[in-house]
Structures are given as structure tokens and as C-alpha cells.
Amino acid sequence: MVIHADxxxxxxxxxxxxxxxxxxxxxxxxxxxxxxxxxIEEGRRTVAREYYANKKGxxxxxxxxxxxxxxxxxxxGMKQPHIARLESGQNDPSLDTMRRLxxxxxxxxxxxxxxxxxxxxxxA
Numbered sequence: 001m002v003i004h005a006d007x008x009x010x011x012x013x014x015x016x017x018x019x020x021x022x023x024x025x026x027x028x029x030x031x032x033x034x035x036x037x038x039x040i041e042e043g044r045r046t047v048a049r050e051y052y053a054n055k056k057g058x059x060x061x062x063x064x065x066x067x068x069x070x071x072x073x074x075x076x077g078m079k080q081p082h083i084a085r086l087e088s089g090q091n092d093p094s095l096d097t098m099r100r101l102x103x104x105x106x107x108x109x110x111x112x113x114x115x116x117x118x119x120x121x122x123x124a
Contacts, residue, residue: 027068041066057119059087061105061112075104089123 021029031037048063062072062083069083076083077100085091086101093101093116102112 024070028070031068044068055119056115056122057087058083058101058112058116060119061107061115062087065105072101072104076100089120 027040031040044063044066048060052060052063062069065072067075069087070080072078073080073083076097078097082091082097086093086097098109098112102109105112
């Protein structure tokens with residue numbers, strides 16, 4: 001017998017303030033404006049440069065381009081949750097996934113593999 005438990009915090013409907021907007025929805029809303037989108041992308045590139053300069057991995061490659069997980073997912077023909085699982089190490093990418101990611105990021109598969117392997121070594 002398998003018993004599953006859901007440990008997701010439950011928030012009472014009345015605890016969410018009226019007009020509450022999820023941060024992802026807020027960013028998406030601001031990215032509709034070209035100037036704001038450019039500023040948000042530059043912010044992501046700054047995070048990559050300032051905080052992840054010596055780090056490796058898919059998230060770093062994505063941030064260097066100024067992209068959100070959603071943007072990378074769309075460019076690679078995937079869904080955002082799949083990108084999140086790849087970045088967190090929950091899933092290993094298939095060869096097809098690596099091809100699509102490399103193409104979307106404008107790098108070779110070999111460069112992507114080097115980044116992923118180096119990222120795993122950093123986490124070990």
C-alpha cells in the first residue's frame with residue numbers, strides 16, 4: 001500500500017489579499033512593455049554576471065541571455081516546468097532536449113554538455 005501526503009501549504013481563500021498578483025504574472029505583465037522587458041532582461045544578465053560569474057549550468061546560460069524559464073521553454077519548444085526540473089537537477093535531459101536547448105541558446109551541444117557536467121561537479 002502506498003500512501004501519499006500533500007505537504008503543500010494550504011492558504012485560506014480569505015488570506016489572499018484582493019488584487020493579489022503572483023510574481024510570475026507580474027513579471028509577464030511588465031514584459032509586455034518593450035522598455036520594461038529590456039530592463040528585466042538586463043537585470044537577469046546582471047544577475048548572471050555579478051552573482052553567477054564563476055558558476056555553470058543551464059540556469060546560468062539562460063540568465064546570460066536575459067531570459068526567463070518561460071522564454072527558454074518557448075524558444076526550445078518545451079514547457080516552463082520542464083526547464084525548472086532540468087535546472088534543479090530533478091530531470092536529466094534527453095539528447096533531443098539537449099539539441100533543442102543548445103539550438104535555442106545558440107550554442108553547440110558540446111558546450112551545453114560541458115556546462116551541465118561542470119554544474120553537476122559544482123553541486124557534488
